[in-house]
Amino acid sequence: GAVVSQHPSRVICKSGTSVKIECRSLDFQATTMFWYRQFPKQSLMLMATSNEGSKATYEQGVEKDKFLINHASLTLSTLTVTSAHPEDSSFYICSALPGLAGVDNEQFFGPGTRLTVL
Amino acid sequence: AQKVTQAQTEISVVEKEDVTLDCVYETRDTTYYLFWYKQPPSGELVFLIRRNSFDEQNEISGRYSWNFQKSTSSFNFTITASQVVDSAVYFCALSERNQGGKLIFGQGTELSVKP
Numbered sequence: 541g542a543v544v545s546q547h548p549s550r551v552i553c554k555s556g557t558s559v560k561i562e563c564r565s566l567d568f569q570a571t572t573m574f575w576y577r578q579f580p581k582q583s584l585m586l587m588a589t590s591n592e593g594s595k596a597t598y599e600q601g602v603e604k605d606k607f608l609i610n611h612a613s614l615t616l617s618t619l620t621v622t623s624a625h626p627e628d629s630s631f632y633i634c635s636a637l638p639g640l641a642g643v644d645n646e647q648f649f650g651p652g653t654r655l656t657v658l
Numbered sequence: 659a660q661k662v663t664q665a666q667t668e669i670s671v672v673e674k675e676d677v678t679l680d681c682v683y684e685t686r687d688t689t690y691y692l693f694w695y696k697q698p699p700s701g702e703l704v705f706l707i708r709r710n711s712f713d714e715q716n717e718i719s720g721r722y723s724w725n726f727q728k729s730t731s732s733f734n735f736t737i738t739a740s741q742v743v744d745s746a747v748y749f750c751a752l753s754e755r756n757q758g759g760k761l762i763f764g765q766g767t768e769l770s771v772k773p
Contacts, residue, residue, distance in 0.1 A: 572759055583749065583763045584703075631701055637759045647759060649695075649703040 542568050544636050546650035553624055554658055561619045561653045563634030569614035570636035574647065575607075578631040590617040624657045631655075660685045662752050664764035671740055672772050679735045679767045681750030687711075689755035692726065692733045697747045697766070706748075709733065740771045 543566040553559050563573055571592045576584040588598045588609050596609035606628075608620040617636075621628055631654050635647040661684040671677045683692065694706040707717060709726050717724045721738045737744055750764040 574760065583765050584761075586760055586762070589758060589760065633701075633703065635761075646691075646705075646708055647761065649705075651700075651702040654701070 542636070542638055542648040544634065544648045544650040546632075546634055546653050548653060549651060550654045550656075552656045552658065555625050556623055558620055558622045559624055559655060561621075561632055561634075561655075563617045563619070563636070563650050565615045565636040565638070565648070568636070568638040570617075570638055571614060572637040573611060573617040574635045574637070575609060575617075575619050576633045576635070578633060578652075580631075584633060587619075621655065624655070626657045629655055629657045660687075660690075660752055660754055660757070660762050662750050662762055662764035664748075664750055664767050666767045667765065668768045668770070670770045670772065673742060674739050675771075676736060676738050677740050677769065677771075679737075679748050679750075679769070681733045681735065681764060683731050683733065683750070683752045685731075685752060685754055687754040687756060691753045691755075693751040693753070693761065694724065694733075694735050695749045695751065697749060699746070703749075706735075737769075740769075742771050742773055745769055745771045 545564045547562045573590040575587045578584045587602045588596045590596045590609045590611040592611045598604045611617040631652050633652045635649045637647045663682045690711045692709045696704040714726050723736045725734045747766045747768045749766045751761045753761050
């Protein structure tokens with residue numbers, strides 16, 4: 541089956557630093573990847589849609605200058621949390637869409653990255 | 659606008675009981691997809707089922723079954739003879755065909771199965 545990896549799985553950083561999270565599709569190509577954020581005891585909220593070779597599309601209320609997304613290849617998307625603050629502490633999950641969006645819309649999720657900002 | 663509502667925040671049952679998790683959705687699109695995911699304490703989402711809007715057949719997979727009713731915009735999930743390993747948060751999600759694959763998740767239902 542389709543596998544998506546995320547690295548790192550867990551990261552602790554100091555306030556003010558930047559953190560990069562990688563999302564890779566291991567056995568398929570994905571023109572579209574998604575980034576979600578999940579706070580404790582809450583649902584997953586879509587942050588942005590990452591499209592290979594073009595700028596990401598951010599959901600309303602998500603600061604694009606704070607959450608930098610780069611989708612440089614068909615198998616890799618990165619999310620950089622810039623100048624992280626404690627309120628950015630969350631569980632970040634990526635997913636990858638192997639086919640054409642709208643065909644069957646099945647996406648495969650990474651295992652998530654738990655970010656803690658001290 | 660698209661929306662998914664899981665009215666049950668927490669459910670607690672005793673092992674071997676049957677339990678149904680409710681999911682109600684809203685969409686203006688005629689072509690859409692509904693999903694159920696399981697999220698155990700580890701955090702990784704486990705895909706359970708995908709159903710497109712043109713397929714209203716109910717589905718059974720082992721102890722799991724799903725009831726899709728377009729007339730009531732519901733996609734309920736039943737676990738028969740629940741087990742402790744079923745304890746997790748379960749999410750219902752909706753994806754509209756013209757939204758580029760974006761998933762809208764319900765609030766989730768935390769299921770606790772006690773021995």
